[in-house]
Amino acid sequence: MAKAYFAAGCFWGVEVAFRKVEGVTTTSVGYMGGNTEHPTYEAVCSGASGHAEAVEVTFDPGRVSYERLLEVFWGCHDPTQVNRQGPDVGTQYRTALFHDGEEQAAAAQASKAALERRIKRPVATEITPAGPYWPAEDYHQQYLEKRARKGLGWG
Numbered sequence: 001m002a003k004a005y006f007a008a009g010c011f012w013g014v015e016v017a018f019r020k021v022e023g024v025t026t027t028s029v030g031y032m033g034g035n036t037e038h039p040t041y042e043a044v045c046s047g048a049s050g051h052a053e054a055v056e057v058t059f060d061p062g063r064v065s066y067e068r069l070l071e072v073f074w075g076c077h078d079p080t081q082v083n084r085q086g087p088d089v090g091t092q093y094r095t096a097l098f099h100d101g102e103e104q105a106a107a108a109q110a111s112k113a114a115l116e117r118r119i120k121r122p123v124a125t126e127i128t129p130a131g132p133y134w135p136a137e138d139y140h141q142q143y144l145e146k147r148a149r150k151g152l153g154w155g
Helices: 011-018 041-046 066-075 102-119 143-150
Strands: 002-008 024-032 054-059 095-099 126-129
Touching: 002 011, 002 066, 002 143, 011 066, 011 143, 041 066, 041 126, 054 066, 054 095, 095 102, 102 126
Parallel strands: 095 126
Antiparallel strands: 002 054, 002 095, 024 054
């Protein structure tokens, strides 16, 4: 199994997008890219932690490629937005790829460059090494799926 980390705005919808991909074995929502250890949702939302809302994707590289995961990432948000996605504004909603090694870094850079050529606009996504990943509180895990099962809809 391999891991990949993606930040693309509110982590609830991003998690759903990756859970639908064949070859993804587990997902977790959490925080990455900041300077606070063991951050809470409140600390991340305040913007003071420096973390982005992120999704940890565990996948089987024999069943799904990292490049396929990059396609899902680019398709599930607007990577041209700086520190925002839809109504969510702040550095915690930034677009970021946190790579787990040079192979992922190279694939992410190539994919970003290809996207910029295709859309003819700059892509704001930062590409940086993965640092410590801090899982979010339990109530955030698979949040939208839990709401749907309770008949509460997606949001």
